[in-house]
Every structure is written in C-alpha cells, then in structure tokens.
Amino acid sequence: MFWIVLIAAYLIIALCLTVVLAPKLLRKTIDFFSIGSRLYLVGIFRLALGVMLLVLARHTKFWGWGYVVTVGLLLSASGISLFFFALRRTKKLLTRLQQQSNLTLRLYAIIALVLWGLLIYALLPATSR
Numbered sequence: 001m002f003w004i005v006l007i008a009a010y011l012i013i014a015l016c017l018t019v020v021l022a023p024k025l026l027r028k029t030i031d032f033f034s035i036g037s038r039l040y041l042v043g044i045f046r047l048a049l050g051v052m053l054l055v056l057a058r059h060t061k062f063w064g065w066g067y068v069v070t071v072g073l074l075l076s077a078s079g080i081s082l083f084f085f086a087l088r089r090t091k092k093l094l095t096r097l098q099q100q101s102n103l104t105l106r107l108y109a110i111i112a113l114v115l116w117g118l119l120i121y122a123l124l125p126a127t128s129r
Contacts, residue, residue, distance in 0.1 A: 001052055001055065001056065002056060002059075002123070004052065005049065005052050005053060005056060005123065006120065006123065008045075008049055009116050009119055009120050009123075010120070012112070012116050013113055013116050013117065013120075015029075016109040016110070016112045016113040016116065017109075017113065019105060019106065019108075019109035020106050020109045020110060020113070023102040023105040023106060023109075026105055026109070027098050030094050030097065030098050031098075033094075034091050034094055034095075037087065039082055039087060039090055039091070040082065040083065042079075042082065043078075043079045043080070043081075043082030043083055044079065045079070046075045046076070046078050046079030046082070047075070047076055047079030047080060048079075049075050049079075050071075050072045050073065050074070050075030050076030050077075050078075050079055051072070051076060052072075053068055053069075053071055053072030053075065053119075054068075054069060054072035054073070054076070056068065056123060057069045057072060059125070060122050060123060060125055061122075061125045063122075064121075064122030064123070064125070067118065067119070067122050068119065068122050068123065071115075071119055
C-alpha cells in the first residue's frame with residue numbers, strides 16, 4: 001500500500017510539473033474527465049487514496065502524522081462529495097477552472113507540487129519499514 005500511494009503521489013507531481021511547463025495539458029485533462037460520468041472515476045481515486053493515507057498515517061514520524069491525516073481526510077471528503085453534488089454543478093466549477101489564466105494555473109500547480117512533495121517527505125519513514 002505504501003508503494004501505491006507513493007506512485008500516485010509521484011504521478012501527481014509529474015502532472016504538476018507538466019502543468020507548470022504547459023498549462024494546456026490541464027485544460028485537456030479537464031475536458032477528458034468532463035465527458036459523461038468520468039468524474040466519478042476521479043471521486044473513486046480520491047476516496048481510495050484518502051483512505052490509504054489514513055491507514056498509512058500511523059507509520060509516519062510524529063511531525064508528519066497530522067499532515068498525512070489531514071490530507072487523507074480532505075481527499076476522502078472530496079472524493080465522497082463528488083458523488084453527492086450534481087454533475088452539472090461540478091462541471092460548471094471545472095469550466096471556471098479552465099477559464100483561468102495560464103499564470104493562475106501554474107501557481108495552482110506549484111502549490112500542489114509543494115503540498116504533494118511534503119506528503120512524500122512525510123511518508124518516507126513509512127517506506128523504510
């Protein structure tokens with residue numbers, strides 16, 4: 001389970017780096033997941049990743065425990081909330097995200113890059129066991 005979470009985190013970091021270099025990729029990704037009910041796949045992914053983080057939180061060092069639990073709870077809550085909101089409303093929110101400027105999308109990607117980097121750093125003691 002450690003490796004699944006680390007691989008997912010590294011893939012998200014790679015996506016963030018790609019968005020920093022080419023924000024068009026984020027727009028294409030949003031277009032891809034806005035078709036039909038593909039957003040539910042994102043909800044399942046977020047929920048599964050959040051639950052795995054909550055399980056892995058007890059293996060982290062003391063300082064990282066709270067951070068991993070917080071990220072796990074936020075991911076779980078956002079994954080569950082995708083099933084309760086109407087798809088039309090969620091797609092409207094994604095459309096607003098697509099209309100942001102390239103600089104804003106790059107800033108979002110840099111913030112996500114830092115947060116996921118901290119998450120990997122907090123989980124590294126868990127992988128050494």
